[in-house]
Amino acid sequence: MTNIKKDNTEEKILTAAQNVFxxxxxxxxxxxxxxxxxxxxxxxxxxxxxSKQQLFEAIFKSVFGKIMPNIxxxxxxxxxxxxxxxxxIENYIDILMKNPFLPTFILKEIHRAPExxxxxxxxxxxxxxxxxxxxxxxMDNGNIRKMDPxxxxxxxxxxxxxxxxxxxxxxxxFFDTDQKNYNEFIERRKVxxxxxxxxxxxxx
Amino acid sequence: MTNIKKDNTEEKILTAAQNVFxxxxxxxxxxxxxxxxxxxxxxxxxxxxxSKQQLFEAIFKSVFGKIMPNIxxxxxxxxxxxxxxxxxIENYIDILMKNPFLPTFILKEIHRAPExxxxxxxxxxxxxxxxxxxxxxxMDNGNIRKMDPxxxxxxxxxxxxxxxxxxxxxxxxFFDTDQKNYNEFIERRKVxxxxxxxxxxxxx
DNA sequence: GTCTATATGGCGATAGAC
DNA sequence: GTCTATCGCCATATAGAC
Numbered sequence: 001m002t003n004i005k006k007d008n009t010e011e012k013i014l015t016a017a018q019n020v021f022x023x024x025x026x027x028x029x030x031x032x033x034x035x036x037x038x039x040x041x042x043x044x045x046x047x048x049x050x051s052k053q054q055l056f057e058a059i060f061k062s063v064f065g066k067i068m069p070n071i072x073x074x075x076x077x078x079x080x081x082x083x084x085x086x087x088x089i090e091n092y093i094d095i096l097m098k099n100p101f102l103p104t105f106i107l108k109e110i111h112r113a114p115e116x117x118x119x120x121x122x123x124x125x126x127x128x129x130x131x132x133x134x135x136x137x138x139m140d141n142g143n144i145r146k147m148d149p150x151x152x153x154x155x156x157x158x159x160x161x162x163x164x165x166x167x168x169x170x171x172x173x174f175f176d177t178d179q180k181n182y183n184e185f186i187e188r189r190k191v192x193x194x195x196x197x198x199x200x201x202x203x204x
Numbered sequence: 205m206t207n208i209k210k211d212n213t214e215e216k217i218l219t220a221a222q223n224v225f226x227x228x229x230x231x232x233x234x235x236x237x238x239x240x241x242x243x244x245x246x247x248x249x250x251x252x253x254x255s256k257q258q259l260f261e262a263i264f265k266s267v268f269g270k271i272m273p274n275i276x277x278x279x280x281x282x283x284x285x286x287x288x289x290x291x292x293i294e295n296y297i298d299i300l301m302k303n304p305f306l307p308t309f310i311l312k313e314i315h316r317a318p319e320x321x322x323x324x325x326x327x328x329x330x331x332x333x334x335x336x337x338x339x340x341x342x343m344d345n346g347n348i349r350k351m352d353p354x355x356x357x358x359x360x361x362x363x364x365x366x367x368x369x370x371x372x373x374x375x376x377x378f379f380d381t382d383q384k385n386y387n388e389f390i391e392r393r394k395v396x397x398x399x400x401x402x403x404x405x406x407x408x
Numbered sequence: 409g410t411c412t413a414t415a416t417g418g419c420g421a422t423a424g425a426c
Numbered sequence: 427g428t429c430t431a432t433c434g435c436c437a438t439a440t441a442g443a444c
Contacts, residue, residue: 009409009410010310018301023315025229025231025312026229027228027229027231027232028231028316030436030438031437031438031439032436032437032438040410041410041411041412042437042438042439043410043411043413043439043440043441044241044409044410044411046438046439046440047410048409050439051438051439052437052438052439053294053325086314101315103311104311104312104315105306105364106373107307107308107311107312107369107373108229108308108311108312109369110370110372110373111227111305111308111372112228114372117372117373117376118376118381118432120424121377126377128377128378142410145403146393147396147399147400148389150378150389150399151396154366154367154374154378155363155397155400157366157370158362158363158365158366158367159359159362159363161362161366161370162358162361162362162365162366162369163358163362165311165366165369166311166314166361166365168314168315168318168321169310169311169321170358172321172322172325172359173325173330173332174332174354174358177322185352185354188352189355192351192355193359194354195351195405196351196355196359197404199349199403199404199405200400200401200403200404201403203422204408213427213428215427234418234419234420235420235421236418236419236420237418243430244428245428245429245430246419246420246421247418247421247422247423247428247429247431248427248428248429250420250421250422251427251428252427254421255420255421256419256420256421
């Protein structure tokens with residue numbers, strides 16, 4: 001009943017649009033390039049999504065929705081603080097290594113169109129209070145030193161995300177444009193970032 | 205002799221172009237908008253800079269040149285590691301607070317046109333080896349724990365830059381879109397980032 | 409649903425008067 | 427050096443045949 005062609009094409013469009021938008025951003029992306037990558041023509045893009053703007057918003061919401069909830073996993077686990085942080089950092093770096101354009105894409109677009117954000121955050125069911133409360137509990141229990149939990153969260157995110165967002169720059173400055181070496185460096189950071197954070201917050 | 209009009213206009217163009225390019229990026233910027241902000245018309249832009257591309261490159265090199273050398277200041281000081289790190293973090297966060305669009309602008313453009321980078325880095329006289337050597341010395345002296353110096357440098361940069369690049373997102377998630385509160389939070393990070401790093405690397 | 413052809417507008421760039 | 431007017435292209439979007 002539901003026609004196969006439609007579903008197939010819509011999927012192809014979404015995949016192609018995500019690739020192009022994430023690499024080029026809203027301003028740099030071209031409908032023609034998306035059509036080419038999807039193996040169809042421009043007119044069909046407008047048949048499925050009325051405008052470039054609507055196609056972009058569909059992609060942005062989808063991409064954003066896949067990235068954000070991961071943060072919450074930290075709060076809903078019964079493991080030790082060491083294990084929770086380690087698992088989160090490893091998982092997050094892993095996702096970003098496979099999608100190195102993602103961080104910069106999101107950063108750029110939230111500057112370009114900040115209105116999109118507020119509504120999405122509210123609708124996402126994201127509960128940052130839970131993570132804050134979790135870290136606060138660890139501090140009250142004397143497991144980690146007292147500090148603003150928001151600082152701790154943002155520090156972990158910074159250490160995980162920024163080195164991948166700045167890859168083109170860092171690989172030139174510190175690795176003489178050797179992409180492979182830099183990828184290995186990032187891979188090692190799954191361990192070294194965890195150590196760096198734990199050294200900072202654990203009470204010895 | 206040297207005509208005043210020219211110098212005045214060129215300055216106005218450069219200021220306007222920097223504002224627009226840094227906010228909108230190469231793809232999103234419009235020559236008309238730059239002309240408006242400079243109080244002139246489009247034709248004059250092309251009279252001073254032959255093309256949008258050339259104007260953009262002038263801006264990018266200028267902006268990049270103002271940001272990068274700061275990193276070197278860490279290496280060429282006789283102060284203690286605590287003071288060097290503290291001064292660098294405070295100075296860097298200060299610059300970025302006044303230019304909150306800068307980090308994302310640079311990140312986006314180095315992804316869009318990575319070729320521009322390599323040449324600029326070489327010509328800039330930037331010597332990352334000096335900073336690496338400085339940290340290595342501190343480790344050999346037993347002042348800070350042993351680790352890859354590049355990790356330490358990139359960690360400090362991450363903690364300083366990312367929270368400002370991600371401001372539109374973080375202020376919504378953790379501060380309920382209250383920009384003023386988030387600015388105060390960043391201001392406090394001049395201290396808390398230093399503490400976070402020192403707790404991690406100092407040998408007690 | 410999918411295509412070709414075309415309308416429509418906007419943008420970078422240039423011509424030419426002053 | 428600065429302006430107005432305009433060219434030519436390219437990108438989004440639509441019309442209409444199949």
